[in-house]
Amino acid sequence: MDAAHCYLEGNADAVEFCPHEPYANLLAASTYTLQEGDLPSRSGYVYLFDVGDVEDVGLNLLQKIDTTGVFDIRWSRGGDGGGNVALAQTDADGCLRVYKIDEVEEKGYSLREVAGEKISSSMCLCLDWNPSSTSIVVGLSDGSASVVSFTDSNLETVQEWKGHDFELWTASFDLNNPSLVYTGSDDCKFSCWDIRDSPADNRVFQNSKVHTMGVCCISPSPSDPYSIFTGSYDETLRVWDTRSVSRPVNETSLSLGGGVWRIKHHPSLGGVVLAACMHNGFAVAKVSDGKGEVMETYNKHESLAYGADWYRGIHQKRSIVATCSFYDRLLRLWMPETAFEL
16 A cells, blocks of 8 residues: 655665664665766765654655765664664765754754765665674675775774675675675675674685576575575575575565565564566565465556665554665555555
8 A cells, every 4th residue: 555755866876764762663765867968977865754654654754965976874783772773874975974863953864974974986786784783894896895994983994805706786694693694796695704804715605506696685584593594686685594604595586577676674574575676676585484475466666676675663553665766766655555564
């Protein structure tokens, strides 16, 4: 069921609900627009919306931040319900930026940049926070990865290594062992690195045979410490068993009919994911007992499906998701028809 929609100023590529109370109603969205010509430029915006509550869902714009072209945004994982909640962005200028939430009398909340650092001459394509939100891993367009510490509003690169041959589209910390970082790239390789020392010399595994096209999404399961979901341009959602960490096993594969750019786990139902499937809209899928099934599809966007996330408010009576698509610049809020027991 559709709840609300709006058009952004720029090509929409990411949406993220804040996972922390009391900010669960805050939704961030970002854009990336390439201006071609003799002097090409990449512009972008970060948006902050208040979506209200389940009884009265909407898209109330709180703020629009003018920045360079944004590839990814992520809210911090660890939060104390107050000042430690942060939003990080990676952009086309090779910069990592971090915002904190301010309370504003007129509008309620706004974002304030507290740290920004140019970490590479290459473009910063993706990011992920470690479980304690004290470090951020960033994937770069030259195939490298960087680990950046974030303490007292300071960003400092502590590790950088060349892990792949082409664009590194996805990087993720292990949710249970923050010394492990997973990376995926246009070179079709799914890799894991131990970052306690020199990651380039401490590759835990690298699988180059299963994904037949570039790896664009890695998403560890929050409900199963040995389960990792990957998405690829080859249109397949895969689930990996990492109990043998040096030789992970691809135990489940599910075709979604479009490149699997983004995978988001349901906030309370293990094995249920929302996927952005590029040329084939969005899908809600369920994986259990080694089998996967598509529960629902959503095709009301007219362009590449890139951004997707679940609302995590604790008082919800039914699931709400946000999705965005690229060239039509469309942001939507909707409620899956699938009956979830929340």
